[in-house]
Amino acid sequence: MVILGTALLSVCFLLGVTLGDILGKLIGVKANVGGVGIAMLLLIVSRLYLGRKGLLSAPTLNGVHYWGAMYIPVVVAMAATQNTLAALRGGRVALLAAIGGVALCVLTISVINRLSRDASDEAWEAENPNTPPV
Amino acid sequence: MLQFFKHAIIENGLLAAFAFVGAITWLSNELGTRLTKGRIHGSAFAVLIGLGLAYWGGALTGGKRGLADLPLFAGVGLMGGAMFRDFTIVATAFEVDPVLAKKAGWLGVLSLLLGTVIPFIVGVLIARAWGYTDPVALTTIGAGAVTYIVGPVTGAAIGATSDIMALSIATGVVKAILVMIITPALAKFMRLTTPRGAMVFGGLAGTVSGVSAGLAATDRRLVPYGALVATFHTGLGCLMGPSVLYLTVKAIFG
Known part of the structure; x- marks a missing residue:
């Protein structure tokens, strides 16, 4: 049921x-x-x-x-x-702090994911080709 | 007639939200397939349209809940609120392969730690460069760069003033929105193609709303892996913010 x-x-x-x-x-x-x-x-x-x-x-x-x-x-x-309005009105400190933090995290993610790849990744990717969400 | 329809919508807000979000999603999928030939997922457009509508709602009402502050769209607030968000996130766990999740467990933990410390340091340094010297203000703004919940929780614990709290929340909201928007665009660069990649992303990008929306617009099947890690992010941030991180800032700038 x-x-x-x-x-x-x-x-x-x-x-x-x-x-x-x-x-x-x-x-x-x-x-x-x-x-x-x-x-x-x-x-x-x-x-x-x-x-x-x-x-x-x-x-x-x-x-x-x-x-x-x-x-x-x-x-x-x-x-x-x-609260998109507040985000845009938060001023430059909010904007820069967020952008800086995200940029550094994106780089770190990229580095970790490139370093940690192994054979099982390719198997997974081959089995699960990227498909648009339903 | 119109009056009755309006009444029906206001009386049945959640159902009206289902219809409304359905319309946005349909439109976004059309945009995705026709304009970009499917290269950009419809969900990415849907999130952008949502954010745009949130701005419009905020500008019209001066409220804090975007579109949901308009009476006609109050149901969108319920549908997009924490209850439904967390409920549907948990439901996606049904598709998680426990073996894959376990294998990447330690990477997830490492990412969680980095995902708290890195944005915090950036937030503190930028606030310092902008002339803030008080350790409480620095810590609160830095915590906001972790997530918009960690910011005010930390600020409240260490006694920040309300203007600093507002700035901290704004930082966190900008971060969440930024992650939603840039994730699909940078998915290839970040190697978001496997469950492990998604778990690393969940830990480092942190903010649940950003991670969930970003992954949803990148590859739906990766959502549960990213969310599984990201949901521990806010808890860890609230744990470290008022304690270790505050004491460190105080020792350096105090």
Whole structure:
């Protein structure tokens, strides 16, 4: 049933966020620490576990896949609700600090990704040619 | 008739947002395939259109939530808010290959650390060059260069003034928007072609909204790998900002 997939997703989400809040409290940070990441790990683990037991029917899977596919539209909506005006009015310090930080990070990403390539990368790329998002 | 339609939209904001975002996405895909022959993903146009609309909404209302401050588009705020964003991000984890994710785990952690320290240092140095000398202000602006959540959380913890907080948030928002826009363009340069590449990107680029939108417009299947790492970024920044990073700045500039 579709709802079972969506319910599984919701339970993982709520558990993850709760654990993230507790983790934040434990280390004394006023923020959720990795709640979404923990939820993702929970979902991966439960997919493996339930899949092995044969408990994931096609409709159940659809109950999760639908929300995964809604991700890009949600990101578009998120972009439409950014405080773009404030970003542009933040002045040169905000602009330069952001540009400088991003530029240096982009370079670092490029260096790390070039250095860490191995044979498995080409295999993955060959198997998964870049396709436009749905 | 128009009055009734308007009423229906305001009463059912989220559903209206689905229809509206659907229209933007359709338009963007047409633009992507017709104007650039598919070289630029439709999602990149969609994010740009979204940001443009956010500017328009902000200019019209003077509010902070872009398009969502217009009553007709309030539903876009719910759809693009943290709840739906995080929910759909978690859902993408269903496609993660645990073996691949594990293999790149240590690179992800290294990227997370670098992704916090590098923008912080740049932020502090630029603020210093602009005449800020107070360690609290320097730290808060530097933390803003990490993400727009780390900035105010750090600032609040170490007692920054509200104008510095605003500047810090603005820095973080500029960063998020910048990452959204430049990622598809620089994807080849950054070698964003594999799950591991996406995880390194997620850790270093950090800001969840930027990473998620940037990867979405680059290659949809890489989204969960980048997001998996990036979601720890804000937590790490909030942990390091008011503690290690502040103390270091204080020791150097205090």
